[in-house]
Amino acid sequence: MSSDVRDFLEHLSDERQLASNTVTGYERDLRDLVEFLVEYFGTADPDWSDVDRLALRGFMGWLDRKGLSRRTIARKLSAVRALFRFLHREARIDSDPASLVKGPKAEKRLPGYVGKSAIESIFRDAEAAAAENTLQGTRNLVILELLYGSGLRLAEVQGLDVVSLDLAGRQARVLGKGNKERIVPLTGAAVTAIGRYEGRRTDLLARRPQGDADALLLNARGSRLSRRSIQNVVRGFLGDTGGGEALSTHSLRHSFATHLLDAGADLMAVKELLGHASLSTTQIYTHTSKERLRRVYDRAHPRS
Secondary structure (H helix, E strand, O other), rough: OHHHHHOOOOOOHHHOOHHHHHHHHHHHHHHHHHHHHHHHOOOOOHHHOHHHHHHHHHHHHHHHHHOOOOOHHHHHHHHHHHEEEHHOOOOOOOOOOOHOOOOOOOOOOOOOOOOOOHHHHHHHHHHHHHHOOOOOHHHHHHHHHHHHOOOOOOHHHOOEEEEEEEEEEEEEOOOOOOOOOEEEEEEEHHHHHHHHHHOOOOOHHOOOOOOOEOOOOEEOOOEEEOOHHHHHHHHHHHHHHHHHOOOOOHHHHHHHHHHHHHHHOOOOHHHHHHHOOOOHHHHHHHHHHHHHHHHHHHHHHHOO
């Protein structure tokens, strides 16, 4: 069984060219499946051909009893479906039992976002720190401008190279999910922030000639800034002025989309800016706006 899973993971990595973090996520989810099947069949080496719809339903119940959310269970079921499609396509099993299993009904969870007044406060603090003209202060403002100004994902910001930027054209080339490349606009404020940061970055690389000359965002050693470091930078600003520890880098991306839609932006345009493959993914931001309008209506209308 483990060799089949290993072959499937190699297929994801080598043939489908999925990111290493994504493959690791599949591996983690399928490890849970194997653990359950060993317990379910009472043998250390169960056969994939013995797995049927009832066994997979049992797996979902097992996950539920562990206290996992419906969202997490649905994600794990998605990994299981992908595995069984692979096994069936490779003729390692006669039929695909996972295709008969329905996932749990999704929880309606609205994304967290930062209000406009809080955004203004965050950027006032960041611009004041950048005015001191330090590497850290100028770089941190660039991080915020890219996350909120262009709606980038954490991985997209962290992976940006200098050559990906077209400051004259006020745009950047980013590599999104599934290695899909897209062009995103840069705000005038972002271009200004990057211009100021470039001087400090050049000074750093002069002192650290072995540093990463390709990466846009550098740490004090001249290496590409890690995702965790970017998260810590953003959480520092959000924790001070933006609504607390529940918010993260993704909250700025949510805020980017919500504020655009609130201002009347076209949903399809926001979809393209965010790099979503499906419009249904973008539509959750319309739910955020509708929910807020409903609260305003309930408070303001005399007969609500």
